[in-house]
Amino acid sequence: MHTLSIGEMSAQLKSRSLKSVDLTQHYLNRIAKFDTEINAFITVTPELAMEMAKKADKMLDEGRGGLLTGIPIAHKDIFCVDGVKTTCGSKMLGNFIAPYDATVVEKLKESAMPILGKTNMDEFAMGSSSESSYYGATKNPWDLNAVPGGSSGGAAAVIAAGLAPLATGTDTGGSIRQPASFCGVTGIKPTYGTVSRYGMIAYASSFDQGGPITRSAEDSAWLLDAMAGFDDRDSTSSELDKQDFLADLNKPIKGLKIGVPKEYFGEGLDTGVAEVINKAIAQLGKQGAEIVEVSLPNKDLAVPAYYVLAPAEASSNLSRFDAVRYGYRCDNPQDLEDLYTRSRSEGFGAEVKRRIMVGAYALSAGYYDAYYLKAQKIRRIVRDDFTKAFAQCDVIVGPVAPTPAFNLGEKSSDPISMYLADLYTIPVNLAGIPAMSVPAGEVNNLPVGLHLIGNYHSEAKLLNVAHQYQQATNWHKKMPEDYK
């Protein structure tokens, strides 16, 4: 059952040869069996899932419901689900029962998609390995000694191990694409503003963007279609009409211009990963795409600019955690100052504290121009590089990450090496353009993802290229041996 595509599941649910309660129970059984070793979920919600599955079956029995009705989903623990614990991977929100639904959750509830639970993540989405979660690291289903990537590591691991057919994730600096690459699954970060941020716990508001993590591009297109759309409650929501993400899936890619940025194949890229990516590019060429060289000359500036801007926004966003209205409160606060500082110091983990402090420093008097303003100017330079590149091609391709999944503990004591591993994903977030990771091969039995980057609002085109690639290859169908 867990190897069916979303289209197949949907057809069987509609014809009533498959019941949502059976499908949902199947995934709950798999979670009970496998998640003790993977730790992909922070919270499993079997009662909520079954209650929603019954509702979905009733709708389907009556001939109502949409394409996704009855198909279970796992939400990243950054999305508020009314009445369900929503921790964002932090001790700070260990007792936080969300009092409302995020817009994304609300939309998927309207489709009656049973919620299996909340997936593990780096604390407040700040990390690339899911090791900074207060609830323990998630393990990579392909190798339990390796990280699943982050911050949406739980979501990617859940899809890789077949513990849910669909998952939501968020991507601020690569947090959908890098775990998708490490876990051999498909993920798309849409154009900034495509998916509502309402009820999605904020890390860096001018970068944060929700999106699907699934097995195939077609599955992603279905889920993105249900997640996206203008939302009055998010002041940065895109006011453009929603695209039809499924419209172009079957379009041949003959004649499509695919840009290969030479700077994405320089020093630091694992030779095995380079080989996988070059083979994937050759495959796209075989399918009729025209390969052209493009240049993103300032890509190395993206990491420093991001690590000024994102922490600056985080230091402001995370000031809301004051232990007054909700969240963790220290024992016996002596006065108001003690209440604030001790609750925050006990409630936040090391990486979160580090980013709050970097941000506070970058925004402080005397440093604002040198760091924050400078980084915002560099953000524009990085964006302009993409604009120039897209004048020569339709889609840019390259690696998602310089290596396959690294080992647990390998980088956790050295923040800089962790930051630098995001060098291919971060430029995309600075520009706010859409990008995907698509399974394209293996190095040492670990999956490697192909990065597809598009111009603003070109999700349908990215999904088209990814789907056509997946029609000709089988990497997205592979599952780790132990979880088949």
Next chain:
Amino acid sequence: MSSKMRLGKAEVKLITNLSALIIDDEEAEQMSVKLSNILDLFAQMEEVNTDGIEPMSHPLEQVQRLRDDIVTETSRRDKYQKIAPATAENLYLVPQVID
């Protein structure tokens, strides 16, 4: 801003204060090394000429949407206060501020 920025313990304490956090001396020591390394990473930006470049704060460069000045939120005080650490008579409780 020099390319080898070293933050002393006193500066780390000041930033800690700005962040409404507290750290002990040992943590401050470690934090000073790690934050200094992060500032070294930032130093790469110094070499770039950004004269005349407009800072980019929002990827879509949309203007802020305004809505009509009417009440849209309903009171959900009871639900919101249920998850608060301490409340009394519909108010959030904090340690006494004024003697």
